[in-house]
Amino acid sequence: MTVMSYLGAIGAAQKEAMLADDRVVIIGEDVEANVYGTTGGAGKSRASEGDFLQQFGRNRIRNTPISEEVIVGAAVGAAMTGLRPIVDLSYSSFLYMAMDQFVNQAAKNRYMFGGQASVPVVFRSAMFYGLSTGAHHSDRPYPMFMNVPGLKIVTPAYPSDAKGLLRTAVDSDDPVLIFEACVLWGSKEEVDENEYKIPFGVGRSVRTGTDATVIAVSGAVPEAVAAADTLAKEGISVEVFDPRTLVPLDVEGILTAAAKTGRVVVADPAHRTCGAAAEISALVSEHVFDSLRAPVRRITTPDIQIPFSPALEKQLYPNRIAIADAVRASLGVIAPDAAGANGAAGNGGRGGSVATPGADREELATGSAR
Amino acid sequence: MLRIRRFDERASKMVKRGQIPGTVHTSIGQEAQVVGACMALGDSDYMSGNHRSHGHPIGKGAPLGPLMAELVGKSGGVCGGKGGSLHLADFAVGSLGESGIVGSSIPIAVGAGLSSKVLDNGRVSLAFFGDGAANQGCLYEGMNISGVWKLPVIFLCENNQYALSTPAHTVTSGVIADRAAGFGMPGVRVENGQDVLAVFDAVATAVQRARAGEGPSLVEVVTYRFNEHSEGLKLGVDYRDTDEKADWLAKDPIVLFRAVLIERGVATAEEMDALEADVLREVDEAFAFTNDSPYPDPSVAFDDLYTDSKFAVHTWNDQSTFGTLENVR
Ligand SMILES: Cc1ncc(C[n+]2csc(CCOP(=O)(O)OP(=O)(O)O)c2C)c(N)n1
Numbered sequence: 001m002t003v004m005s006y007l008g009a010i011g012a013a014q015k016e017a018m019l020a021d022d023r024v025v026i027i028g029e030d031v032e033a034n035v036y037g038t039t040g041g042a043g044k045s046r047a048s049e050g051d052f053l054q055q056f057g058r059n060r061i062r063n064t065p066i067s068e069e070v071i072v073g074a075a076v077g078a079a080m081t082g083l084r085p086i087v088d089l090s091y092s093s094f095l096y097m098a099m100d101q102f103v104n105q106a107a108k109n110r111y112m113f114g115g116q117a118s119v120p121v122v123f124r125s126a127m128f129y130g131l132s133t134g135a136h137h138s139d140r141p142y143p144m145f146m147n148v149p150g151l152k153i154v155t156p157a158y159p160s161d162a163k164g165l166l167r168t169a170v171d172s173d174d175p176v177l178i179f180e181a182c183v184l185w186g187s188k189e190e191v192d193e194n195e196y197k198i199p200f201g202v203g204r205s206v207r208t209g210t211d212a213t214v215i216a217v218s219g220a221v222p223e224a225v226a227a228a229d230t231l232a233k234e235g236i237s238v239e240v241f242d243p244r245t246l247v248p249l250d251v252e253g254i255l256t257a258a259a260k261t262g263r264v265v266v267a268d269p270a271h272r273t274c275g276a277a278a279e280i281s282a283l284v285s286e287h288v289f290d291s292l293r294a295p296v297r298r299i300t301t302p303d304i305q306i307p308f309s310p311a312l313e314k315q316l317y318p319n320r321i322a323i324a325d326a327v328r329a330s331l332g333v334i335a336p337d338a339a340g341a342n343g344a345a346g347n348g349g350r351g352g353s354v355a356t357p358g359a360d361r362e363e364l365a366t367g368s369a370r
Numbered sequence: 371m372l373r374i375r376r377f378d379e380r381a382s383k384m385v386k387r388g389q390i391p392g393t394v395h396t397s398i399g400q401e402a403q404v405v406g407a408c409m410a411l412g413d414s415d416y417m418s419g420n421h422r423s424h425g426h427p428i429g430k431g432a433p434l435g436p437l438m439a440e441l442v443g444k445s446g447g448v449c450g451g452k453g454g455s456l457h458l459a460d461f462a463v464g465s466l467g468e469s470g471i472v473g474s475s476i477p478i479a480v481g482a483g484l485s486s487k488v489l490d491n492g493r494v495s496l497a498f499f500g501d502g503a504a505n506q507g508c509l510y511e512g513m514n515i516s517g518v519w520k521l522p523v524i525f526l527c528e529n530n531q532y533a534l535s536t537p538a539h540t541v542t543s544g545v546i547a548d549r550a551a552g553f554g555m556p557g558v559r560v561e562n563g564q565d566v567l568a569v570f571d572a573v574a575t576a577v578q579r580a581r582a583g584e585g586p587s588l589v590e591v592v593t594y595r596f597n598e599h600s601e602g603l604k605l606g607v608d609y610r611d612t613d614e615k616a617d618w619l620a621k622d623p624i625v626l627f628r629a630v631l632i633e634r635g636v637a638t639a640e641e642m643d644a645l646e647a648d649v650l651r652e653v654d655e656a657f658a659f660t661n662d663s664p665y666p667d668p669s670v671a672f673d674d675l676y677t678d679s680k681f682a683v684h685t686w687n688d689q690s691t692f693g694t695l696e697n698v699r
Contacts, residue, residue, distance in 0.1 A: 025488055059488055065518065070477045070511035077481020080466055081416060082489055100508075104471045105478060113459040113467050114449030115674035150675055173677040 004191040006184045009159035010124070011038040013166035014086060016195055018056055021084060024170060025060045026052065027075055028088030032063040036090055036126070068097035072123065076106045076175070079121035084170060092125035092179060093139040106175040107150030118173040122166070126180045127218070129269065129306065130317060138306035138313075140218070140270040142179045146246050146279065152176040152200060153246040157221035159189040161244055164198030171197065181219035181269070201248035205257065209239035212263040212327045215254055215284075216242055217276050220267035220299070220318045227323035234336060238327060246276055251283055258284045262293035263330035267318045272300040294330040299323050371401035371566065371624050372649040374425040377434055380653050381424065381441055381455075385601040390441050394455045397425035399596030400530055402623030403560075404429045406569025407496060407526050407589075410577050416464045416482040416495040418475035421456050422528070422595075423468035426498055430463040434652055435659030445670075446663030452674065464493075472533075473499060473506030476525070480512040483521035483586070494580045496524040496573075502533025504546045513553040513586065522580035524573065525550075527590040529563070534599045535609040550588035563593035564621040567630075594618035 004012060017024045026039060032053050034040035039052035039061060053061050064071050068089065075085040089095055095102065102123075109117040129138045145151050152174055156162040162180065169176040206221060207228055216224035221242045228238035241257040243250050258264045264284055268277035277298040284296050299318040307313055328335055378396035385394050397404055400422075408429030411417065419426040427437060432448070440447030441455050448460050459467030466482060469475035479497035486493040503509065504527050516523045527546050531538050550557025556579070560572045569591055576587035596619060598605070631637045637645075673679055 023489075062484075062519070065511070065514055067511035067515060069508045070480060070515050073474070073477020073508060074481035074484055074512070074515065077418070077466065077478035077483075077495075078485040078488075079481070080478065081482045081485040081493075082491075083485045100471060100474055101477060104469065104474050109467060109478075110677070111675050112449060112453045112457040113461070114447070114452045116449065116459055116461040117467070118677060152676070 001190040002193045003188050004159045004163070006159045006162050006180070006187050007037045009163040009189075009191050010166060010180065011040065012191070012193070013163040014038055015050070015052070017086065017167060017170040018052070018060065020195075021170070022060075023082060023084045024086060025062060025078075025083055026056075026086050026088065027062045027064060027071060029064055029066055029071075029090060031061055031088050032058075036088060038088065038124075068094050069101055072098035072101035073105055075121045075123070076101060076109065076119055079119045079175070080109065080117050084120045086122045086124065086170065089123055089125040091137050091139075092127045092141055093137050095123075095125055095141055095145075095177075096139075102145065102151070102177075103148050107148045110174065111150055119175045120170075120173045122169045122172075122176045122178060124166075124178045124180060126182050126185075127269070128182045129219070130183055130313065132308055132310050132313060134308045135305040140179070140181075140301065142177070142218075142246060143270050143275040143279075145177050146276060147274070150175070151247060154178040154200070154244070155218040155246055156180065156244060157184060157216075157218055157242050158204070159187060160191045161198060161204065163191055164196050165200070165244065167195065167197040168200055172200070179218065183219040184222070187222065198244070200245045201250050202245075203241055203243040203250035203253035203257075205239070205253075206242050207238065207240040209237035209261065211237045211261055212265065212330050213239040213241060213257045213261045214265045214267055214323060214327065215257065215280055216240060216267040216323075217246070217269065219269045220323070223318060223320045224267050224323050226320035227327065230320065230324050231327055234333075236327065236331065236333075243280070249279075249283075251287075254280060254283060255288050259288040259291035262291050263327070264292065264294075264296045265299060265323060265326040265330060266296065267299045267323050269301055269317050271303050272298065273303050275300055294332075297326045297330060299326050371405045371627065372646060373434065373652065374401045374404060374428045375624055376649050376653045377428060377438070377656070378424055380657060381438070382597065382601050384441070390455070391443060392454050392456070394441065394601040395422040395599065396595070396597050396601060397422055399618065399622070400528060400563075400593045401425060402566040402627070403528055403563045403569050403591040403593045404498075406566040407498070407573045407591075409566075409570050410573035411464070411494060411496060414464060414491075415493050415577075416466055416479065416486075417498065418466045418479040418482070418495075419458075419468035419498045420472065420475060420500055420503060421468060421470050422500065423458055423498065424455065426468070427458060427460040427463055427465040430460075430465055432460040432463045432465065434656035436460070438656040439660040439663045442660050443665065444660055444663035445666040446659060450670070450674075451666045473503035473508050475499070476503070476506070476509050476512045480516055480521060480523055483516060483523035484519065486522050487519065492581060494522045494524065494577050496526055498526050498528060500533060501527060501529040501531065501538040501542060501546065502536070503527075504529075504549075505542060510549075510553075513550070513555065513588065516586040517553045517555050520583060520585035522583075523586040524576045524580060525586065525588045526573065527588070529590050529592050530595045531592070532595070532599070532610065535605060535607065537609070545590075547588060547590040553586075555586050555588060557588040557590070560589065560591045563591035564623040564626055566623060566627050594621070
């Protein structure tokens with residue numbers, strides 16, 4: 001076991017996949033220079049040991065023009081004819097540029113050609129939310145793609161999952177979209193440096209508990225764990241379940257975790273309407289309604305475009321405070337320290353507290369801001 | 371050319387008789403361009419097509435029965451009834467499928483060119499698209515990336531001069547073939563696109579170049595469709611001039627090539643008649659094959675969405691959503 005960062009684990013999986021199979025190629029903007037940190041050795045420098053370009057050459061590490069539509073479409077065509085491409089689409093907002101190719105080609109080709117086509121291609125993209133990147137670079141678009149039959153959708157929350165799921169994705173004969181949340185990049189975990197693969201459709205029970213269940217997706221998973229820590233101190237025992245892949249979805253795992261406590265909060269950093277949380281909530285309500293002891297609650301990003309100012313943005317995403325509040329609301333208890341200040345619970349899309357703007361203003365006034 | 375003509379004529383009839391559901395676009399009048407291009411390709415070469423693509427797999431040698439059965443949605447169809455006229459594909463002859471989204475299959479051919487290059491298997495890839503599709507951005511993204519990577523790709527524009535009812539010159543600035551220059555690749559315009567040999571020559575040059583590792587080419591072929599944009603489409607306006615139509619009808623590629631073959635002593639008129647009869651018989655057989663083929667069982671509707679069919683079943687197994695198979699039938 002080695003301690004790996006989330007990004008390091010992705011790089012390690014890519015290297016393993018490249019070494020294991022000559023048909024694996026990496027395609028994307030700026031992959032040669034390792035700008036996003038997943039096609040290099042230990043460091044970001046070209047010269048550093050293990051650099052992908054040095055090791056695999058330009059035939060297999062393919063820097064592309066800024067042409068998302070053809071990058072995606074060509075990867076599909078290449079996958080249909082013998083390669084197993086991994087496509088790095090950097091920011092997930094750029095996936096919209098290639099919607100036609102994702103929806104009309106990647107997702108449909110196998111089906112509409114009656115099984116003649118296999119489309120073994122992996123699309124990776126990062127969700128850069130929470131970094132003041134504004135409306136054009138802060139998307140979390142996986143629910144849109146969950147709505148497209150034929151795609152597999154992966155949302156790893158831990159380095160070990162990022163590595164094992166990416167290996168499985170490369171093995172998949174169907175198109176896979178992996179959404180990596182940049183808020184997770186810095187997280188570290190003990191990861192097996194040997195090859196291993198994590199099957200799709202099998203969730204991760206992150207924590208066991210008996211009073212309430214939080215089903216959390218992507219960047220909301222560590223927030224759910226932090227909320228569970230807080231709640232433990234209040235004597236509330238919380239189960240946290242991460243489905244890890246949204247298509248296929250570990251329905252059984254979700255339902256078991258939900259039925260176990262009967263109080264369910266779904267935390268998902270994507271938009272609320274028709275989102276992953278909506279789908280999970282619906283499944284729980286449809287299948288284990290009789291086990292529920294409180295209404296299912298959703299903590300999501302509200303249906304709003306992402307503003308630039310940190311003061312506006314930070315409050316929007318699901319965080320530990322909002323998740324803990326929702327759990328308490330399920331249990332009908334009030335936070336010990338908040339007699340109403342934070343709006344105790346059930347605040348739907350509201351993420352929670354805003355970073356204290358006063359302090360920032362002081363910094364700006366003294367010229368010590370960046 | 372004859373196989374395409376008779377196949378599409380039969381398809382057109384079948385539409386009129388209500389035997390084919392959905393929309394059908396024929397290549398009648400454009401056969402020289404289809405066949406000239408396909409003949410320049412080798413058996414293992416790839417191609418992708420558009421909505422007007424019955425002719426492409428036929429040109430590449432695909433058997434007619436499964437193609438026709440697909441038009442009707444029968445289980446013996448080349449896509450098992452999942453594709454229909456707009457999405458014919460026969461991978462066995464390198465046909466990677468057509469696309470109902472105008473222009474959308476161009477990147478697929480680029481990707482096939484990429485795999486040929488990486489795997490170094492010597493295969494060439496050709497994208498068929500219309501003059502209407504020539505105004506889609508993905509063509510230019512595809513030409514650019516193929517140019518920088520020197521991919522063995524041929525961009526073949528079937529300029530039948532209309533995109534549905536819209537004359538090309540009203541929506542297309544400049545000459546399509548000239549656009550190749552901007553991407554550092556040869557662009558040729560075959561003006562006599564009703565001459566199968568002229569098309570063959572132009573595409574064969576592009577294929578040679580691609581196989582030699584010199585990269586992509588753009589070939590624009592000027593042609594004409596004799597039928598309406600799609601079978602059964604009745605537009606209230608005359609967007610095509612009667613004289614223009616008559617001029618082009620006089621340039622029937624099959625009539626022209628028959629004369630060439632006879633004149634050069636390649637075949638006699640009798641031999642050509644016999645060939646026509648053979649082709650008609652082949653189309654009849656395809657029709658019989660189609661008739662004999664059963665409709666697919668409704669349960670296969672969920673097959674092939676994923677390579678592993680268990681991934682497709684979560685809503686399906688949910689009785690509250692679908693009930694039983696019988697309800698869907
Ligand atoms: C992206 C897209 N836009 C519009 C249409 C509707 N449509 C179908 S065929 C067609 C005309 C296409 O013209 P062209 O590419 O020249 O091919 P042709 O039909 O002449 O062979 C149009 C507008 C479509 N199928 N896809």
